[in-house]
Amino acid sequence: MRASIEYMTGPTELPSLPDARLAGLLEEARALQPRTVALRRELHQHPELGLTLPRTQEAVVAELEGLPLEITRGTTTTSVTAVLRGGKPGPAVLLRGDMDALPLTEDTGVEFASDVPGVMHACGHDTHVAMLASAARLLSSHVEELAGSVVFMFQPGEEGHHGARHMIHEGVLDAAGTRVERALALHVHANLPSGLVTTRTGPVMAAADTFDIRVVGSGGHASMPYNAVDPIPAAAELVGALQTMVTRRIDVFDPAVVSVTRIAAGTTSNVIPESAELSGTIRTMSARTRALVHEELPKVCENVGAAHGCQVLTDIEPGYPPTVNSPEQAARVLQLAAEVLGADNVEPMPAPIMGAEDFSYVLQRVPGAFAFLGTCPSGTDPAQAAANHSNRVHYDEAALANGVAMYAAFALDALRG
Structure with a gap:
């Protein structure tokens, strides 16, 4: 059992975080699992590249229909920004899910494999969109408990196209009428045990x-x-x-x-x-x-x-800048994961990853965290699993409920009444 987080100063026991609003979030996320998986598979079967993702945008807007959200479509990209206003006034928190695929020919053999020749969701962005959409649905049922607003950032063009920068220039950080004060992005990782959440303070990606x-x-x-x-x-x-x-x-x-x-x-x-x-x-x-x-x-x-x-x-x-987590927010993500998902599903990252991520543009402007969610398929050694960006990569869909719950927990924690 991993019950502590090792920082540069040594191990620190995870504090108890009793919060009645966080209890039951994982079960609520699991109840949404059929919707989460259905959207993920729809997006996986119809992937799109770059900054122009019209079919993906329409699928996101359709999934959010009927929720108490203020939805704005991008003008320089096919982004979607959705704002959920809480029952009380307060600050704003941002949750991000990137949407674009990669130029790869899929070789997974799954029944919902890509229908688009030479294009595949090989970095899990289809899962990110699905988790974020279900988090919007879950948080909508808790709207009266939110003292502030949640900004849902559905972002095209992460794979080298600076999509986050486009959305920042279009005003996503001020979409709620007040500047976002905290931000979180989750990224699935096929070489981590399913359901595990990991991150670190300071630089997390290059x-x-x-x-x-x-x-x-x-x-x-x-x-x-x-x-x-x-x-x-x-x-x-x-x-x-x-x-x-x-x-x-x-x-x-x-x-x-x-x-x-x-x-x-x-x-x-x-x-x-x-x-x-x-x-x-x-x-x-x-x-x-x-x-x-x-x-x-x-x-x-x-x-x-x-x-x-x-x-x-x-x-x-020049490409993306370093992705640098706020020490306070990274620590908080690990603490929340321990409470919501259980201590066995939390592990601090021992070192940064030399990959790059354009959520770095958000973290240059807003204290926040970028964290990984393990999605290694059941029965597979994580060290031997096909990695992100492989045309054979598989993601365990059971882990997506953990991601939905984490997004919701981060927002509810940030917007305590």
């Missing part, structure tokens, strides 16, 4: 930037390299030089990952090409280390290129 490097030399005959300026040795040396930069310039306690993932040069065996190209990703956990890598990477490239007589052009494309 910033993700991309780089493109062009090494320019002078082409010639491969039998006479002294008459050319060969860009390939320079490109090859850059791979090692960038790794050395990380190990010698970056604090190991504020880490960075620089991975070269593509090298391209040449057309045939007896020609030295004029140029070579490298591309890759940069992952960092803080703004300070991110800025340092952005500064150092071009310097390394230019100087290695100069040593080989080549010109090097470097471009860094």
Whole structure:
């Protein structure tokens, strides 16, 4: 049994959180399970990519019909913002579910597999939408207990399209008429035991930037390299030089990952090409280390290129910033999970994940938490389960009730009367 949370200062026992409003939330969520699963499967069978998800938007609006919600559709994306106003005035809390799929061909064999060639919900966003919609239904039955408003953020374009930023620019953080004061996003994880909730204080996911490097030399005959300026040795040396930069310039306690993932040069065996190209990703956990890598990477490239007589052009494309949890809100999520789901369904994250998430834009502006919900299928070793972004990934739908209950608990706790 995991009855404590280990922080940097050591283990701290979970406090007792007696709250009559939280009792029974899991059973209420389980009662909604048929609706949750039906919506999840509808979305899974008809996935959509990017910022334009018209069918998904219509399915969400239809599922929310009849609830006491103020619903707004996005203008720059097919987002849905729904506001539930409590029985008493008070602050606003935000709950997010992302909606877009991935460009993968599904190979799961489930009866509700994707009908769209080359598109699949391989990161569980269909489950996020379904959990959030059922949480809206559950909280609507508790509206008189809410001292404030709940903003439900149904977001397109998480998979690299900055959908959260679009919704922020359209005013989702002020949709209730008052600035959101707390925020929560849950993300399913196929390699965690089903029903388990885990998160951590501080950085939980990394910033993700991309780089493109062009090494320019002078082409010639491969039998006479002294008459050319060969860009390939320079490109090859850059791979090692960038790794050395990380190990010698970056604090190991504020880490960075620089991975070269593509090298391209040449057309045939007896020609030295004029140029070579490298591309890759940069992952960092803080703004300070991110800025340092952005500064150092071009310097390394230019100087290695100069040593080989080549010109090097470097471009860094910023992606999502680090996802950083509020210490208070992350701790509160773990405490709520222990009370609502039981202590066996709570575990603190030992370390951040180097993946990236655009809920980071919300957490830059609002204290909140990003947490994972385990969904490993029954009878499968979590370490061996197909992972998120695999075209064979399966999610245990029984865990979705835990997510619905957690969303509801977070809102009820934040909006105590």
